[in-house]
Structures are given as structure tokens and as C-alpha cells.
Amino acid sequence: MSLITPRTPPGVMELLPRQQVAFQRMLDTIRRGYERFGFVPVETPVFETVDTLLTKSGGETEKQVYFVQSTGAIAQGHKPDMALRFDLTVPLARYVAEHERDLAFPFRRYQIQRVYRGERAQRGRFREFYQCDIDVIGKDSLSLHYDAEMPAVIYHVFRELDFGGFTINVNNRKILLGLLDGLGLSDAETRVLVLREIDKLDKIGRDKVRANLTGEELKVPGDVADKILSLIAEEKSNDETLAALRALGIENGTFLKGVDELTTVIEGLKAFQVPDGYVRINLAIARGLDYYTGTVYETFLNDHKGIGSVCSGGRYDNLASHYTKSTLPGVGISIGATRLFFQLMDAGLIKDAGATAQVLVTQMDAALGPDYFRMAAELRAAGLNTEIQLEGGKIARQMKYADKAGIPVVILMGSDEKARGTATVKHLVKGEQVEVPLGELAERVKALLGRG
Incomplete structure (x- = not known):
């Protein structure tokens, strides 16, 4: 086969x-x-x-x-x-x-x-x-x-x-639709196509967007395209942008409603205690999907x-x-x-995580199996994700397994430690190792994991 x-x-x-x-x-x-x-x-x-x-x-x-x-x-x-x-x-x-x-x-x-x-x-x-x-x-x-x-x-x-750092870009499609209507672009289908081009501004740049707007398909007058792009390109504070929109003197009802709605959203964000530095009014954000009718959002990592x-x-x-x-x-x-x-x-911004297990109970002596199971049960009862090495074998191999799997803490207990009523706790990343009484095992492991 x-x-x-x-x-x-x-x-x-x-x-x-x-x-x-x-x-x-x-x-x-x-x-x-x-x-x-x-x-x-x-x-x-x-x-x-x-x-x-x-x-x-x-x-x-x-x-x-x-x-x-x-x-x-x-x-x-x-x-x-x-x-x-x-x-x-x-x-x-x-x-x-x-x-x-x-x-x-x-x-x-x-x-x-x-x-x-x-x-x-x-x-x-x-x-x-x-x-x-x-x-x-x-x-x-x-x-x-x-x-x-x-x-x-x-x-x-x-x-x-x-x-x-990140920036939440906010806009309202009514502003752009009303602005286009107020500048003489009254055909509904043309306005939608213009919005789609404006939405590409951050991706293809101003010159390419202007060329597309004034090209044979859309035929937007050059002075109208320049006015739209100039308004969009201005970088002001949110309050300054809202003031600039009102100062345009456009009486189009859709435009005015969009400005009012955007003002309400910006004021609401202050009530939600979102710092101004995380939110920016970006008039170029239109969202390509036509079913959006008002507020739109795009978030970028700075x-x-x-x-x-x-x-x-x-x-x-x-x-x-x-x-x-x-x-x-x-x-x-x-x-x-x-x-x-x-x-x-x-981009290297996210690293591999550790295992779901926080602790590995190793098996140093097969005769102590019941002790290892009891130890693991007590650690789990204390809220620690715990795995038992069930196959035993050389301790070096068990340690290598924990390291490769990403388990940060290992527990070792042989017959000598059992006789003393202790176990050895080792943090593989920090390189710390300590022998602790069995009654304090969960508490000491939590401390070593930074959960104390």
C-alpha cells in the first residue's frame, strides 16, 4: 500500500x-x-x-x-x-x-x-x-x-x-455621502463608487485615488476631487475636525446629521473614559461594504x-x-x-506560549507511584495545572520533556525526600531549585510561578 x-x-x-x-x-x-x-x-x-x-x-x-x-x-x-x-x-x-x-x-x-x-x-x-x-x-x-x-x-x-499602541479610526458615512451630494455628486451609484475609492486612500495613496476619481469611469471634476481629498488629508484633533466640518457651511441634511452623530459618538467616548489619544476621526474611513449606513470603525496598530x-x-x-x-x-x-x-x-510580536500544564510531577521511583498521584491531586486541588510523568525512566529525559513541552516547574521526590517529608521544586526557566515540606508544596509552587 x-x-x-x-x-x-x-x-x-x-x-x-x-x-x-x-x-x-x-x-x-x-x-x-x-x-x-x-x-x-x-x-x-x-x-x-x-x-x-x-x-x-x-x-x-x-x-x-x-x-x-x-x-x-x-x-x-x-x-x-x-x-x-x-x-x-x-x-x-x-x-x-x-x-x-x-x-x-x-x-x-x-x-x-x-x-x-x-x-x-x-x-x-x-x-x-x-x-x-x-x-x-x-x-x-x-x-x-x-x-x-x-x-x-x-x-x-x-x-x-x-x-x-493602536489607534481607533472613526467616521460617519453620512458625512461623506452628504459632502459629495453638497459638492454636486448627487447620483447615488456614483457616490457609492467614490466612497469605495476614498476608502483606499491609506492603501494606494492620494495621487492614485485622485486619478481614479477623475478618470473615465467616475469623472469627478478635478476641483471637487481636490476639495474632498484636502479635507480628508487634514490632521487635526477630533474637536478641531468637528469644528472644521461645521465651518464648511454645507447645508445638506445628510451631511449635518452625520456631523451630529459623529459628535455624539466622540462625546460618548469621553463618557466611556477612552483617552483621546486612542481615537481619531478619519474622514477617509468609509468601509467598502455598502450596508454600513452611519458610524464606521477601523483600528490599526501604530x-x-x-x-x-x-x-x-x-x-x-x-x-x-x-x-x-x-x-x-x-x-x-x-x-x-x-x-x-x-x-x-x-513579525515576531507573538512568541510560542508554554504548555497548559504549569507543573510536571516526575517519577524518580516507581514504588512511589501512589505518592506522585496524591501529590498531583493536591496541586490540582490548589488550582495548579499539573501533569504526571507516567512512564518514568531517566530523570534527565523527563526534564528534557518538560523543557520542550514548555512546562515551567518540575517536582522531584525520591525515597530520601519522602523520608524527610519533602519534595524538590525546580523552575526550569529561572533556574531556581528549593526543597520544601510536602504540606507547603502548593504554596511554594505558586510563589515560584508568581501567583503567591
Whole structure:
């Protein structure tokens, strides 16, 4: 029988155990941050019915969808009736519409699950990846205070993640839409295309964006393009930016409403005690997805902007219009955890974590097996993750195992130590070693781990 060469499918992130521990701890930090603000967990199936998943997406999304079909259905020539989810927003819309009567509104949910897209396989682009989403969904209306809460959550989570300095960019799409309308660009389709070009400003630069705006497809007058780009390029404090927007004298209703909404969000962030230095009004942020209707967010790491946005989202008017007649406005953000982790690990900013075990009880003498089991049980009862070396063998090999696995503390007890009622505790990283009474073992291990 010929062997099949084992290989990871393209477009997935498969990690070694200590890397996986580091990734799981990142997810745990995000989860704790979401729960600290009162969001509740939701999980939806990995696949949805095709009519649910593709209601609003159209042809482009369908090209990236993985369809799901049983072998029996294939044999019978049936078309697929299910597909893997490509984001967590469409499943949320279906979930809220289906369970509307059972949910308390505003509905505050977080969801940390894998999604699937048929991306072209390349380094740093994934076909299977984790998204970490939060959304607040209202019934009929939703206060702008929730738009201010989203950056407060981002601030809290990224401070806990400790990846370095970061900036939460905030804007309101109504400002740009109203500004374009006030400058004579009244065609709705043209305005959407212009917004998409403006959203590329940080990626392709001013000159390229101007060339695209004034080119044959959009035909934006040069003086209008310059006015838009000049306003966007100005770097001021948030209060100065808001004052500058009001000073433009534009009486367009959409524009004025956008300025008022953005002002409310900035004032709300002060109430949430988010420092000004972490939030910047960035009029270039438009978000490419057309269903955002007001506030939008993009978050960047200050020292690693090449990574791109690490957390994005915004406000939408009616989440579930395809599934219910109820009006369900919402606001949400998403962290692309797989891409973020991969790029930070690639940049050397995330190191392999240790093992889940904090302590390894070694086996120096097979006759003392019951003592080792009792010792491990007492350490676990004291809240210490403890593994027992069950095979015994040379102590040097056991120590090498602990070092390679990333277990920081080992316990050694031979017949001499047992006779004295002690055990030796060794911290492999610090190089510290001490013999302690068995009754003080858990306390001394915690102290050595910095948990005393």
C-alpha cells in the first residue's frame, strides 16, 4: 500500500501545540473583554441554507462560497442546498429574525467561530479563519450611545491583548455621502463608487485615488476631487475636525446629521473614559461594504500599519430585512483573529506560549507511584495545572520533556525526600531549585510561578 503524503490544505492556519496555546489565549482575552461589557455568546451552524446565505450578496460573494452537499445528493444530481458561512453577520441576521420573540432587545451578542471563503491561496490570506464579532441589535431604534460603546470595547480588548499602541479610526458615512451630494455628486451609484475609492486612500495613496476619481469611469471634476481629498488629508484633533466640518457651511441634511452623530459618538467616548489619544476621526474611513449606513470603525496598530486594519465594523440600519418585517438596526465590530495572529507571529510580536500544564510531577521511583498521584491531586486541588510523568525512566529525559513541552516547574521526590517529608521544586526557566515540606508544596509552587 502506498502512503499518502500528509500535507495541510492550502489557505488554513495549522499550529504546533505551543503556538495553539498562544492563539487560544488570544481568543480567551477577546472573549473576556466582550463578556466584561455584558455581551452574551451565540453560536450558529457552520453551514446555512443557500437561500439564507446568498440573499443579499450577489454574484461576487457566491464566487467565494463553499457549497455543502452529501454524497447521496451528488449521486442523485441535486444542486447544493447548503453552504459554509462566509461571515458571521448573515447568520446573525437569520438568528435574530428566527428567535426575535425570545430575545431581549437591545440584543448584545458575541460570536467567536470559524468562517470560510474561497480566497486565492497565498501567504497571509486564509480560506478558513476565526472571526470575533460583537453586535448590538435594537428593535425599531438603537441609541447612538451604542456606537460610542464599540470603540470602548475595542480600547479595552486591545489594551488587554498588549500588542503595542493602536489607534481607533472613526467616521460617519453620512458625512461623506452628504459632502459629495453638497459638492454636486448627487447620483447615488456614483457616490457609492467614490466612497469605495476614498476608502483606499491609506492603501494606494492620494495621487492614485485622485486619478481614479477623475478618470473615465467616475469623472469627478478635478476641483471637487481636490476639495474632498484636502479635507480628508487634514490632521487635526477630533474637536478641531468637528469644528472644521461645521465651518464648511454645507447645508445638506445628510451631511449635518452625520456631523451630529459623529459628535455624539466622540462625546460618548469621553463618557466611556477612552483617552483621546486612542481615537481619531478619519474622514477617509468609509468601509467598502455598502450596508454600513452611519458610524464606521477601523483600528490599526501604530507600529505595524502594514498589517492593515485589525478590527473594523460600523452601524447598519436594518440587519434582517430579508427575513423579517421588523426593523432591526444594529452596530458591530469584528476582529479577524486568524489573520491578526498569523501576521503578528510572522513579525515576531507573538512568541510560542508554554504548555497548559504549569507543573510536571516526575517519577524518580516507581514504588512511589501512589505518592506522585496524591501529590498531583493536591496541586490540582490548589488550582495548579499539573501533569504526571507516567512512564518514568531517566530523570534527565523527563526534564528534557518538560523543557520542550514548555512546562515551567518540575517536582522531584525520591525515597530520601519522602523520608524527610519533602519534595524538590525546580523552575526550569529561572533556574531556581528549593526543597520544601510536602504540606507547603502548593504554596511554594505558586510563589515560584508568581501567583503567591
